[in-house]
Amino acid sequence: MDARQLESVATVLVSRGAPKTSEHLSRETGLSPRKLTNILHKFEEAGAARKLASGQIRVETQQSATAIADAAVKQQEMVKEMRSRRLEQMQEYAETRGCRREYLLRYFGDDYSGPCGNCDRCEAAAALQARRA
């Protein structure tokens, strides 16, 4: 998402302070409704704007348009980072050679230490041992 577009929406949004319809925002910024929705969503996630029951968008901060755009960019980076961290953890989980139950429980903050004897990893380890014996 480009920072200039974020800022142009923020600029219209903060002007005269009154809530704006998305039609108005779309007209003033020249952005497609889809793009606009996307941007407004970022503002909401950053706590800078809110959609009212009427469907109008109200700015929720005294910050400047630039500051709102910056906050939305930062928020977006944080979400991206969180997603990639989750993905890494999923990959680790998929590739773990250890007990899956232990991996999961530790992920959720439990200090369980396996092996549980029931997950596919534990069963594979047991099968290997049985073959060796």
Ligand SMILES: [Zn+2]
């Ligand atoms: Zn296990």
